[in-house]
Amino acid sequence: MVLRFAPSPTGPLHIGGVRTALYNYLLARQQGGRFILRIEDTDQTRFVPGAEAYIIQSLSWCGITFDEGPHVGGPNGPYRQSERKDIYAQYAHQLVEQGWAYYAFDTEEELEEMRQRFEAAGMVSPQYNSITRTYMKNSLTLPLQEVQERLRTQPYVIRFLMPRGREVRFYDEIRGWVSFHTKELDDKVLLKSDGMPTYHLANVVDDHLMGITHVVRGEEWLPSTPLHVLLYEGFGWEMPKFAHLPLILRPDGGGKLSKRDGDRLGFPVFPLWWQDPSSGEVSLGYRERGFLPEGLVNYLALLGWHPSGEQEVFTMEELIAAFDLSRVSKAGARFDYEKARWINQQHLRRRSVADLVPQVRVLWEARELPPISDTQLEALIQLARERASTLPEIVDAVRFFYAPPTHPLPETLSAKLHSPVLALLPTFLLELEQVSEHTEPIVETTLKGWARTHSLPLGKVLLTLRLLLTGEESGPSLYAILVLLGAAEVRRRLQIALPVYGVSQRL
Numbered sequence: 001m002v003l004r005f006a007p008s009p010t011g012p013l014h015i016g017g018v019r020t021a022l023y024n025y026l027l028a029r030q031q032g033g034r035f036i037l038r039i040e041d042t043d044q045t046r047f048v049p050g051a052e053a054y055i056i057q058s059l060s061w062c063g064i065t066f067d068e069g070p071h072v073g074g075p076n077g078p079y080r081q082s083e084r085k086d087i088y089a090q091y092a093h094q095l096v097e098q099g100w101a102y103y104a105f106d107t108e109e110e111l112e113e114m115r116q117r118f119e120a121a122g123m124v125s126p127q128y129n130s131i132t133r134t135y136m137k138n139s140l141t142l143p144l145q146e147v148q149e150r151l152r153t154q155p156y157v158i159r160f161l162m163p164r165g166r167e168v169r170f171y172d173e174i175r176g177w178v179s180f181h182t183k184e185l186d187d188k189v190l191l192k193s194d195g196m197p198t199y200h201l202a203n204v205v206d207d208h209l210m211g212i213t214h215v216v217r218g219e220e221w222l223p224s225t226p227l228h229v230l231l232y233e234g235f236g237w238e239m240p241k242f243a244h245l246p247l248i249l250r251p252d253g254g255g256k257l258s259k260r261d262g263d264r265l266g267f268p269v270f271p272l273w274w275q276d277p278s279s280g281e282v283s284l285g286y287r288e289r290g291f292l293p294e295g296l297v298n299y300l301a302l303l304g305w306h307p308s309g310e311q312e313v314f315t316m317e318e319l320i321a322a323f324d325l326s327r328v329s330k331a332g333a334r335f336d337y338e339k340a341r342w343i344n345q346q347h348l349r350r351r352s353v354a355d356l357v358p359q360v361r362v363l364w365e366a367r368e369l370p371p372i373s374d375t376q377l378e379a380l381i382q383l384a385r386e387r388a389s390t391l392p393e394i395v396d397a398v399r400f401f402y403a404p405p406t407h408p409l410p411e412t413l414s415a416k417l418h419s420p421v422l423a424l425l426p427t428f429l430l431e432l433e434q435v436s437e438h439t440e441p442i443v444e445t446t447l448k449g450w451a452r453t454h455s456l457p458l459g460k461v462l463l464t465l466r467l468l469l470t471g472e473e474s475g476p477s478l479y480a481i482l483v484l485l486g487a488a489e490v491r492r493r494l495q496i497a498l499p500v501y502g503v504s505q506r507l
């Protein structure tokens with residue numbers, strides 16, 4: 001089994017592209033096959049600098065690796081179509097010789113004139129096809145001598161000669177039998193006047209030369225497949241198997257998920273940070289939003305593929321074992337950011353705390369928070385990760401640690417402070433300072449014992465103390481908060497807070 005991912009470097013890789021690469025990768029690894037990266041950069045007008053490096057970097061972050069490609073080499077190179085230019089012309093001319101293609105000499109103005117003429121005659125979006133070609137300047141309509149003269153002196157393109165009156169049928173591994181009639185298809189350009197191939201020619205020639213056995217790609221390429229099938233026929237080559245993946249739909253309403261939807265609804269559509277080289281606009285990716293690569297990969301795997309059992313959380317190894325093209329749906333897959341977050345949370349919980357320390361430290365330092373030891377950071381991560389779906393949410397969840405509240409609290413919160421607790425808190429502080437060891441169980445026993453001694457309802461004690469120390473009504477366990485802050489910091493915060501609420505006793 002030989003598979004390929006064949007992106008065009010026309011911009012940053014969208015998560016839909018990551019999913020296509022992922023499905024190909026899973027199949028290749030599952031079947032012990034090979035996986036090739038091929039850069040389809042024949043359309044020089046759409047080339048974006050940095051896009052190829054971005055694609056490689058993004059996939060590598062996701063853990064998607066290639067056996068062959070421009071970055072790793074291999075026996076089927078070069079892997080950039082722009083470096084294979086000479087290969088394609090020869091195949092295009094072969095098709096002309098065999099009667100599957102022809103030369104066309106029409107200028108842009110002539111093409112435009114044809115469109116206008118046929119539109120005026122009532123044709124909807126006229127194309128260069130089996131009807132219109134007979135009115136144009138090409139090797140089918142011009143005398144042989146003139147053709148030869150023009151070939152020597154003029155720019156020309158090679159067009160595919162779409163046969164008349166044929167039904168083209170092919171089997172799609174996801175959709176079953178698909179059929180198109182050639183009257184719906186036009187005479188696509190195969191070789192451009194600058195000698196560069198178009199996508200169709202280069203794609204088919206390379207899939208053949210690279211020995212691709214399975215073409216797994218997005219649904220948007222389905223309408224191009226009948227042309228590809230005919231090209232295989234024209235060349236007399238064996239066809240690969242085809243599978244067209246469902247579109248990724250926007251979360252609200254129909255239509256393909258675009259960057260605009262992500263901006264509008266507040267989620268990334270790129271794996272990594274990207275700066276548009278022409279506008280300078282910066283888009284954050286899943287990595288910057290605090291996703292783990294395995295979280296994103298797991299979510300994308302489920303976007304269109306339905307595992308046979310109940311399991312939803314998969315490592316890459318598990319995905320490789322479980323993935324199955326026959327369980328990929330035909331219908332578009334609706335993007336669900338909340339689900340992506342949930343899946344990421346499951347992976348956050350699976351990581352060891354020590355493993356997360358360096359990543360959280362980067363965020364900690366980026367926010368210029370006070371210096372913190374690895375042990376403290378580990379304790380904070382342990383505490384916060386049950387509540388966090390992404391890495392920055394871990395830092396948000398321990399705000400209490402680095403951002404003491406300002407007193408008085410807003411009226412809605414200060415109304416919840418219990419006066420008897422406020423009045424007696426100085427005595428708790430003394431007890432806290434005397435405990436032998438600052439561990440959660442010991443601090444818990446101390447606080448509960450103190451509340452009992454003074455007949456204070458525990459719920460009110462916990463809420464009052466939490467509000468004074470953190471300014472928030474809910475959050476991680478208060479006992480853990482007391483341990484993490486330490487008695488000295490608890491004293492400092494109470495010294496500031498209590499007088500604000502009228503407790504004048506000196507601490």
Ligand code: GLU
Nearest residue numbers: 006007008040203217221
């Ligand atoms: N270059 C095409 C793209 O950018 C590849 C389509 C295919 O896989 O055949 O998506």
